[in-house]
Amino acid sequence: MAFFHQICRGFSSSAVRAVVIKHVTIIGGGQMGSGIAQVAASTGHSVTLVDTSEDILKKSVKTIEGSLRRVVKKKFADKPEAGEEYVQKVLKNVSTSSDAGSAAQGTDLVLEAIVENLQVKQDLFSHLDKLAPAHTIFASNTSSLSISDIASSTSRLDRFGGLHFFNPVPMMKLVEVCGTSATSQETFDSLMNFSKELGKTPVSCKDTPGFIVNRLLVPYILEAYHLHERGHGSKEDVDIAMKLGAGYPMGPFELSDYIGLDTIKFILDGWRVMDPNNPSFAPSELLNKLVAEGKLGKKTGEGFYKYK
Ligand SMILES: CCCCCCCCCCCCCC(=O)CC(=O)SCCNC(=O)CCNC(=O)[C@H](O)C(C)(C)COP(=O)(O)OP(=O)(O)OC[C@H]1O[C@@H](n2cnc3c(N)ncnc32)[C@H](O)[C@@H]1OP(=O)(O)O
Numbered sequence: 576m577a578f579f580h581q582i583c584r585g586f587s588s589s590a591v592r593a594v595v596i597k598h599v600t601i602i603g604g605g606q607m608g609s610g611i612a613q614v615a616a617s618t619g620h621s622v623t624l625v626d627t628s629e630d631i632l633k634k635s636v637k638t639i640e641g642s643l644r645r646v647v648k649k650k651f652a653d654k655p656e657a658g659e660e661y662v663q664k665v666l667k668n669v670s671t672s673s674d675a676g677s678a679a680q681g682t683d684l685v686l687e688a689i690v691e692n693l694q695v696k697q698d699l700f701s702h703l704d705k706l707a708p709a710h711t712i713f714a715s716n717t718s719s720l721s722i723s724d725i726a727s728s729t730s731r732l733d734r735f736g737g738l739h740f741f742n743p744v745p746m747m748k749l750v751e752v753c754g755t756s757a758t759s760q761e762t763f764d765s766l767m768n769f770s771k772e773l774g775k776t777p778v779s780c781k782d783t784p785g786f787i788v789n790r791l792l793v794p795y796i797l798e799a800y801h802l803h804e805r806g807h808g809s810k811e812d813v814d815i816a817m818k819l820g821a822g823y824p825m826g827p828f829e830l831s832d833y834i835g836l837d838t839i840k841f842i843l844d845g846w847r848v849m850d851p852n853n854p855s856f857a858p859s860e861l862l863n864k865l866v867a868e869g870k871l872g873k874k875t876g877e878g879f880y881k882y883k
């Protein structure tokens with residue numbers, strides 16, 4: 576079922592029209608996709624969550640359920656039955672599919688949160704562009720890739736933008752909304768409105784590497800790796816120092832494990848290709864070793880630290 580609604584802002588014939596997003600198809604049921612699905616479903620949106628297999632999707636729904644239970648523990652502290660009702664109501668808003676093509680056919684927004692690899696994202700969007708309705712907006716949750724480069728695989732450059740959420744999505748209030756030079760005002764407004772409907776605070780940013788937050792966060796994390804590799808501080812001391820000295824909730828090594836070391840490696844490798852002479856983007860032996868060993872951080876039970 577397609578949910579195509581428009582609102583008009585202003586009264587002239589040139590009034591800006593924004594698509595009201597009722598149904599969202601989220602591609603990628605990992606950390607970010609399941610978090611976004613949870614928040615969208617909690618705010619009354621119908622969600623179809625897509626991943627490559629039913630097994631992964633079962634895990635995604637379990638993650639959503641677990642996170643919802645953490646939320647209701649606080650929100651419905653004195654009313655456990657109402658809390659359970661809330662969990663079930665939100666879960667009803669989420670359906671799953673391992674067929675991205677059919678999931679894109681009746682939706683207002685396709686939001687991609689798959690692996691941080693340009694070619695893989697382009698292949699996905701190029702495929703979905705042929706199947707999704709004309710009004711459907713496409714958006715990527717990429718942390719580091721150019722939205723224009725991803726959008727170039729489609730014919731809907733005016734209906735394509737960046738919607739960058741933060742991890743853990745249920746807790747982090749920010750969304751970076753990125754329009755390219757081809758993104759229409761209507762699309763940009765729709766993405767801003769959608770972010771607000773999710774209870775987030777959107778900021779507008781340009782299609783530049785890392786947008787705002789990661790442009791500042793990447794050099795910080797990189798410098799922590801290099802400092803540690805030079806033998807100038809243990810991981811533990813660096814983390815304690817940044818928590819107690821700078822007031823960050825997590826130190827850079829804890830945060831890296833939380834983000835996922837594979838994602839960090841994809842970002843670093845990609846930025847090195849763009850800027851090969853920048854010493855900050857030199858490979859980190861430690862990072863490469865951990866990723867090669869499948870130690871990807873919290874999600875696999877081990878990264879810089881052990882979680883089992
Ligand atoms: C050479 C190398 C190259 C390097 C390149 C570097 C690349 C790096 C670029 C990054 C790329 C990708 C990242 C990205 O694009 C953008 C990001 O997302 S960056 C990450 C942003 N996130 C953070 O910075 C998180 C920081 N941490 C925190 O804010 C807190 O630690 C956290 C909220 C996660 C947990 O809080 P904490 O007090 O530590 O633990 P608790 O477990 O007690 O939780 C507190 C509170 O929150 C509730 N809660 C936590 N998680 C969830 C959840 N998933 N769902 C629901 N609720 C949750 C929990 O229940 C607690 O509630 P109480 O009421 O207090 O009990």
Ligand SMILES: NC(=O)C1=CN([C@@H]2O[C@H](COP(=O)(O)OP(=O)(O)OC[C@H]3O[C@@H](n4cnc5c(N)ncnc54)[C@H](O)[C@@H]3O)[C@@H](O)[C@H]2O)C=CC1
Pocket residue numbers: 602603604605606607608625626627631675687688689690691692695699716717718719739740741742833834835838874
């Ligand atoms: N991890 C983080 O802290 C943040 C990550 N991001 C970005 O979000 C995206 C996803 O990151 P995570 O959720 O951390 O990754 P993840 O590894 O937890 O999840 C990715 C999911 O995508 C699925 N997938 C891969 N290819 C697919 C395809 N072709 N079709 C359908 N599903 C596919 C995988 O099976 C996996 O479940 C990346 O672009 C990342 O840069 C953005 C903000 C924060």
